[in-house]
Amino acid sequence: MNSPLSPPLDLDMPCPDPCPEQVAGLLAKAGAYLPPEASAKIRRAYELGALAHQGQTRKSGEPYITHPLAVAEILAEQRMDGETLCAAILHDALEDTALPRAFIADTFGESVAEMVEGVTKLDKIQFSNRQEADAESFRKMMLAMSRDIRVILIKLADRLHNMRTLDSKSPESRRRIARETLEIYAPIAQRLGINVIKAELQNLGFKALYPLRYKVIAKQLANQPVLRREAMATIEARLAQRIAAENIPFRLVSRVKGPWSVYTKMRDERKRFNEVMDVFGFRIVVGRVMECYQALGAVHSMMKPLDGRFRDFIAIPKANGYQSLHTLLFSPLGSPVEVQIRTEDMDVVAERGIAAHWVYKNRGSVGNNAQARAQSWVNGLINSDEFALPSVEFLENVKIDLFPDEVYIFTPKGEILALPKNATPLDFAYAVHTDVGNHTVAARVDRKLVPIRSKLLSGQTVEIITAPSANPSPQWLEFVVTSKARTAIRHFLKRIEHEDAVNLGHRMLDRALELLETSLDNxxxxxxxxxxxxxxxxxxxxxxxxxxxxxxxxxxxxxxxxxxxxxxxxxxxxxxxxxxxxxxxxxxxxxxxxxxxxxxxxxxxxxxxxxxxxxxxxxxxxxxxxxxxxxxxxxxxxxxxxDRRVEGDFRVELRFETENKPGALAKVAAAVAECDSNIDSVNYKERDDRISVMVFCIEVKDRKHLAEIIRRTRRLGVVHSVERQ
Structure with missing residues (x-):
């Protein structure tokens, strides 16, 4: 925006009308699903916004009000409620104009004023995990979301329109905004299930950040051989014929992966374009859940599925509420084709996530399962914030949760928990309850005892074994992956550290005061x-x-x-x-x-x-x-x-001179393990044809325990000498 903050507003001035066609389009979209009184308020918000932003322009030279209107249009396409559309039109008014907050609250209601205020606080955010101020701004955004989740919907629409009009920015600004979009905004849209916005944000961010890579992949997608396109048309026709034979009402849509999706698959799996299997696919939309499984049987009878590539997200929905059947089929193309099968309601939720079927009867209520899951996710983040993490650490924890790639784990009672990929039984324990995690000592996966650092797989049943005396260990931070587990462990360790520090400091000060023949009590x-x-x-x-x-x-x-x-x-x-x-x-x-x-x-x-x-x-x-x-x-x-009684294990280094022959290291390690000692590391110091010198870092309880280990290893036929470093 090129103009400075506006002078004080005369709210009795005639309202300008700089964008009659744009506002007419917005009202037409909103009027298709909102009552007339809501459309009247949207018109009033436009008039007030146009007056407040009068004289302000974007870098492209357009009147500034075109941007808030475009944001509202994006939200109208998602069929958001009238309050959200009014807040979208006014979302920059508090930050960049002299429009009073009280006037917005009096005219449109307190909830609209709160949304505008919530978005305003986010307007100047520049996300960077190196800057504490930026991380603190992100924390404020999450707090605003927890009060009213519609705040983030407005912010996502605001970012989407900014990405659509990015060409007017400098190259440096384009790269910075694109990186923010790919690292934060697109993942948030994905986490909230708003696929239609997520996909466009990813592709626009990819295009701005890596223009050459985007151009190459987009060209590859557009210039597929005629034979391949004809084969896809043939498959589509055969699918339609086969499902129709089952007397299932359906809608069949072909789809092509976007450039960003193809690029990330090529990058992560180190594949060439021609090796990406599911670039092309089909979506079958039916009326009822049982018809999804009937359609699945029909397509499997027509083309053979790939073993292990079927996913049932209807029985086990994703964390953002997404539901669908996914199967990968062998095709005449010579490469697999993905087919997704879902109901009309599932399709709406898959595309619009928390914006689907929006019902907002009062602040804090939500209208569908996706909205409930999103609110639960945001509330979970804010609950973790009660531990007063540094803002940078809070941002890093949230970033972990933004890339879940989930596994679905069963409790012993048959309930399902969604956890990020590579989650461990300890992450599962903290997902159940913080106290369960803090007192975990072991875990059973599918009725078998496993280490608590084992990686879980979808479909496993996990049972946590606890003990009242057990407490978190600093080593747990090395393998947990969820922000809830990491935050709870750090909170516990910091509390224990503080208590230990106070106790030791008290004893140290008392000793110093005793030299002065007094005590702290005196x-x-x-x-x-x-x-x-x-x-x-x-x-x-x-x-x-x-x-x-x-x-x-x-x-x-x-x-x-x-x-x-x-x-x-x-x-x-x-x-x-x-x-x-x-x-x-x-x-x-x-x-x-x-x-x-x-x-x-x-x-x-x-x-x-x-x-x-x-x-x-x-x-x-x-x-x-x-x-x-x-x-x-x-x-x-x-x-x-x-003290007379000492707790825990303590590290010590032992230097071994052994015969340089196969099996010597294994014999020493086995002897150490037989003495109930853990080996932290083994280093070769020097070697020749006859003698090997190894330094073991091991854990012992005391000098007596160490002496037992030395005696036992000295008796090994391959050990020439053992000494403590």
């Missing part, structure tokens, strides 16, 4: 509150966590809390860290303790802690070669020792 409340306020800590727990994470030195905090005593003791040297009272650790403080990889301390070793900003306490063995460097900063030493 610090006057007003002094403590003043220190927190001066250093911008909202509460004591945040200060204690900061100490444990190495961002505050406990000695300095202790002296600041007791300025009188610290001044008296300031001339006295602090006791050596080695001789201070030690903090006992039991291994459960993993959130704020890091076990160094230079010396791999394990229970039973004599240890010390070194406070590192941002990392917290890093634990080293007292015989670590780096101790000499750390001794130069005694104020960062934390005197620690192992």
């Amino acid at each position: 610090v006057p409340a007003d002094v403590l509150q003043q220190f927190l306020a001066d250093n911008r800590y909202p509460r004591l727990e945040v200060l204690l966590a900061d100490i444990a994470l190495g961002n505050r030195m406990p000695d300095q905090v202790a002296r600041a809390l007791l300025p009188n005593q610290s001044s008296l003791l300031g001339s006295e040297p602090s006791p050596s860290p080695v001789h201070r009272e030690q903090i006992r650790i039991n291994g459960s403080e993993r959130g704020v303790l890091t076990f160094s990889t230079c010396c791999y301390p394990i229970p039973g070793d004599e240890i010390m802690g070194y406070l590192t900003a941002g990392k917290g306490v890093v634990v080293h063995r007292m015989d670590c070669p780096n101790i000499a460097d750390y001794s130069k900063r005694p104020e960062r030493w934390v005197p620690i020792a192992w």
